[in-house]
Amino acid sequence: MSSTPDVQRPPAEVRFAAELEALRRSDTAARPPGWAMSLDAARRFICGDPARGVTAKFVGDPSLVDRCLVTLATSRGLMLIGEPGTAKSLLSELIAAAVSGDSTLTIQGGAATTEDQIKYSWNYAMLVADGPTPAALVPAPMLTGMVRSGVVRFEEITRCPLEVQDCLLSLLSERSLAVPELSGPEAMTFARQGFNVIATANTRDRGVNEMSAALKRSFNFETVFPIADFDTEYRLVLDEATRLLHESGVPVSPPPDVMEVLVTAFRELREGRTADGDAMDPMSTVMSTAEAVSVAHAMGVRAWYLRGTEPDPGDIVATLAGAAVKDDAEDLTRLRRYLEQQVPRKRGRA
Known part of the structure; x- marks a missing residue:
């Protein structure tokens, strides 16, 4: 994706492409499997490093950023909670851009969000003509992230109905996604190293559709507080x-x-x-x-x-x-x- 003058808000990996590239070139620290850069470089990208000409993009506790990055380097998802307007979405975007180089694998939660918008759907013209084939499959952000080693952002997860939320259970616990309409190897997709999920929920809406206990266990919760100073x-x-x-x-x-x-x-x-x-x-x-x-x-x-x-x-x-x-x-x-x-x-x- 390239930035053009008439784009209102390019994604973080486009807006800060030069900083990301410079950090990757100079990054000699160990990287978790599937990551585009080390935890140290990702932290400097988000919190800033004036000595290297890297601007600070998130105003908050650096230890919060450290905990978020460590969580994503494990097999657990990351849940960011806090009051509206505390930059939860910005933080998730910056982390995704640093970790996987792509912050656009995003699901916007709401009452109308369906499982198809999370996992996959079908090209119905091809489905009618040829039946269920891999070519007729239309991947949604979760399937794309599993294949590309991407970080998927699930915004306002508690605005989704409970049954829609729980479609994430097997994705986060088994790290796999079944496509029962297909047969053979194509019927099961296994997540590649680097895949993970960052979800957000504001404290005003968390009670709209409270997450199940099983789904909560799949996430580490981090609270983003308002700026105190x-x-x-x-x-x-x-x-x-x-x-x-x-x-x-x-x-x-x-x-x-x-x-x-x-x-x-x-x-x-x-x-x-x-x-x-x-x-x-x-x-x-x-x-x-x-x-x-x-x-x-x-x-x-x-x-x-x-x-x-x-x-x-x-x-x-x-x-x-x-x-x-x-x-x-x-x-x-x-x-x-x-x-x-x-x-x-x-x-x-x-």
Whole structure:
């Protein structure tokens, strides 16, 4: 896959192709069977290595990344859980790009997800004409990953019905996939070294379709927490918003003081407590870092394309409601109370 100017979001292996290639060339450490690079090189790709010109792509605990990579080097799947917007999907994408060089073997979980979309389906024209043959088989991400030594990403697994989730049991325990319609050697596919599964589930949706105990035993669970440090979150939101604005044709970056106000508001609304320690009603909506980036992006687009200027605090108020208020009307009252009672009392940092 090649990157073209009109692609909105190329996969990680395309966006960071030069870094991946440089890391592979200089990688002399031992690699697990079927891996495209060593654990050390994969860790540097994800967490960054300034000395080698490798940018940090995931803001979080490096020990979390280490545990994730070790899990994938074993025969167990990896389950990433956490609040929405904590970069679980980004982390799974980066890991897949580093480990197998392909992050596009992805299943998006939902109420309409079927077993065919996970394992395989058929070209029905060929099936009617010639019967079940290997040529008529249409592999889905799991079958493709087993054949190619790939890492398969299963996003929001708990949004799938329980019977759909459990089709993974034999894949993860036996590392094989049966195609009963075929006969002979083609009727059974055995996973090659390097195949594994990264699943994600946000803590707000885990109870929608709780995983069976048998399936849970096939995974190691790792929790991705929100960013605890203000400066780290501020820098991440500023950098990501600047990048997105430039991709949207906006030539100006968000002013640092406006971004400080935005990140402070998100953190206080998320935690239900001001920086001074005053308690307040927390929002029912998850005020995640990803949402803060989205709001910052919208602020810049609004200001540039409507006024031809950089964003100001008024743009925060104009764009914040869409992110903060979803399906709970009380959130609008909480947001208005915060803007009226807490914001006027704030002072900029010295």
